[in-house]
Amino acid sequence: MQWTSIIAIFVLFWVMCAFVLLPFGVKTHDEMGVDKIPGQADSAPANFRPLRLVIIASVCAVLVTTLYVLNYDNGWVTVDDVNFFNPPEMP
Known part of the structure; x- marks a missing residue:
């Protein structure tokens, strides 16, 4: 993720917090x-x-931005994990 994207995400989270x-x-x-x-x-x-x-x-936004960037890099929660409308069938 580019540093400009991280700054933009931080600003959005800061305003929300x-x-x-x-x-x-x-x-x-x-x-x-x-x-x-x-x-x-x-x-x-x-x-x-x-x-x-x-x-x-600021502290809240730093924490939330850090979690967001770590999730983006590591893929802990993906779009497939939160797909409630068309869940995959269980075997």
């Missing part, structure tokens, strides 16, 4: 007991930490 991790650990102003600014949405986060999100998403 970041969006999956966004709602975890975030609390609203009402949940934290902090006063809201007039006109602020009720669902606005009070403790959003983007650096923490970037670090956790």
Whole structure:
């Protein structure tokens, strides 16, 4: 696999991990007991930490990309293994 493909796959996994991790650990102003600014949405986060999100998403994306590349090179799980619509007949 070319290194440019690995970078592209890493970016895709990073974005996916970041969006999956966004709602975890975030609390609203009402949940934290902090006063809201007039006109602020009720669902606005009070403790959003983007650096923490970037670090956790990066670690997650590195792990998932590593597994993907190793599977691509070693062929642990192939298309034939996940073919549920036309499975091969057992003898």
